[in-house]
Amino acid sequence: MNDALFLHRIHFAFTVTFHYLFPQLTMGLAPLIVVLKTLAIKTGNDSYNRAARFWTKIFGINFAFGVVTGIPMEFEFGTNWSRFSQLTGGVIGQPLAMEGTFSFFLESAFLGLFLYGERKLGKWVHWCAALLVFLGSWLSGFFIIVTDAWMQHPVAYTQLPNGSFSVTSFWALLTNPWALIQYAHNMCGALATGAFVMAGVGAYYLLDRRQHEYGRIFLRVGVIAGVISSMAQGFPTGDLHGKYLAKHQPVTIAAMEGLFKSETGAPMVIVGQPDAEHQRIDNPIVVNKVLSFLVYGTTSAEVQGLNAFPKDQWPTNIPLLYFAYHIMVGLGTVMIVAMAAATFLLWRRMLYGARWMLWIILLCVPFPYIANTAGWMTAEVGRQPWLVYGLLRTTEGYSINVNAANSLFTFLGYMGLYLVLGILFIFIMQREIGDGPAPAEVHSIESETQTTVA
């Protein structure tokens, strides 16, 4: 692997991984804020409004970090991956431009109203603003998934004489089956992040013996959303995604599972490290026949191993792919178990006093972040050695006119800048969560909105 290619890859991987820490929370929180605001209107209990205001603040902070780290993504296609952009812009330019046109304008306009306009708008209009922010952020996710899905599973394209690709059916591009499955799976993941963070903050307040009223609201909403999203994350969305992947990228699934040789009644590896040199798994713990069942619905089916494919089709980093996938599945399972237990306790009205469970909920907060990141790594590392699966290799997509030194320079720049951003983020979040929701008499949001109508 040459230096420039490696640097362009790590440049994109680093900036996009850091970026996605923020949108996964905002996309997850947006519907939960709508739920809180709906509860406020339905029950007339103002605590829900103050809870919504608190989460709106958290949302706003994360949204701002998401925006500033998201802008570079839109430009890096051109700066670091210019040959890829030139060849595929005729297809994926559509969803990327639509994201700007439909979701960014919607989000930014209504987020301003949502954050600054509660007093002026009245409760129903403000509720609508919250709903539109939710819609905008989920629409944004959809267009990004359409873009990625086309790279994973290209549809509705034709290749022009100059080698570039052009879209042939706008509708088929937007309804790429891969995109629909991936979107469902991804949004469950985002919702899980929102739910775990909300429940985790609630658990923290109760463990810290303060903010009891809000702690309970956060736990109730967070745990219910958490159990739904983490279960749907596995079944049906994860299951469907795996089956579709096995059909269209069989070599990827072989590498993900560490299946070096084709097998009938293939086992699933639970623990073990792939040894690519000797083509085996070290210290394996396996469950027999489960892989065949998961992929084909029968324990006797043959699953193709890596040996069934030519080596130039193999993903370029098999251990990374294997670990990313196993970490995603492992943590996803832990999340389901934790939330199922919490839901049971909530139903038996024992959750708020069960400090051991509150500790578990609190300690689980990082898991959806890690699982989402690992899931995206599985998708993108698994797509290698292709940029566009079967059509364009990664080695053919980066900007050849940008040498390794320039890419290294900006990569170092982003690492430094994002380190500062990360510290600032933790500092601000720690303060906001430490302060907690505003007490009933102080409406801090409103002190900032003193504009008078001319």
Place this chain on the structure above:
Amino acid sequence: MESTWFMLVALMIVAYAVLDGFDLGAGILHWLIARTDTDRRTILRSIGPVWDGNEVWLIAGGGTLYFAFPALYAVSFSGFYLPLHIVLWLLILRGIGIEFRTHLTNEVATGLFDGFFSVSSLLLALFFGAALGNVIRGVPMTADHTYFEPLWTTFRTSGDTGILDWYTLFTGIFAVSALTMHGALWIALRTRAAMHDRAAKLANRMAPILGFFTIVGVPLTILARPSTADNYIEHPILFFLPVIVLVSLYLAWSWSRSGAELPAFLASCTYIISALVGVAAALFPSLLPSSYGSEFNMTIFNAATSDYALRVGFIWWGFGMALAIGYFIFMYRMFRGKLEPDSAPSTNGAR
């Protein structure tokens, strides 16, 4: 269809310049006219609800450029690699400065964040001006349509050019002064009392300087790349554009002096719009000229995507833009009017 998309992309860039222009301008004069903490918070509040939406025009414009002219997007973004990433860093620092200043209460931290906001606004205006200068002057590309510009080379405007040369430095400073006036007129429109007076005074002082730059700019542009005059010579009717530029600048100045704040601000908008449309008219049908000669220019014909894509895009783009313009009108109506000075610093970190 290619010509239509040339105009639509130009329109989005113009919208960006006018809208984000005033909040960049507000950032440039953050230190100049805001004396106290209350003043600085007033400036931030005047752009607080809208700056993010304004910046979306840049993102959406970039996305639309990618979709309509993928070859141009690929060639120019990688060719302008270094300045583009520097611009992105500045946008990050500026966004952080605006959004999180209110979360901090001690003076060192607010000073630092005011610095982020102000310095990055100034440098962004300079870089955007220089970028426009690069597009007008042309970039060092030959038949294969790839190039990579270092930050500077010999400071000459032909052959092996860099991002900065005498002409692009001029356009950078030009942009800084234009946005300073534009921002000052916005602040004058949105504030009262001492702040308002200082902003208005600054705008009145900037206008004649800007007039000087505008008039000098024309011969300098022709000197930087002689063929910029071709379209104007061929179609003399285009000369109405420079007339609008000068008239609107004069009106902005005289309205500002007579205290007609909204007309003055709108005249300043017209000034920026007509100046940029004038540039686009000079470029057409080129998107990115070559400093090695016009046979290597990137034009709307060799950079556009397929006709089907352009046609489909036209439908959703029109629909999306109608919605976007609707949101903007609604948003600006909600937040119109003068800001009252905000007395107590909010300690709770409300945005």
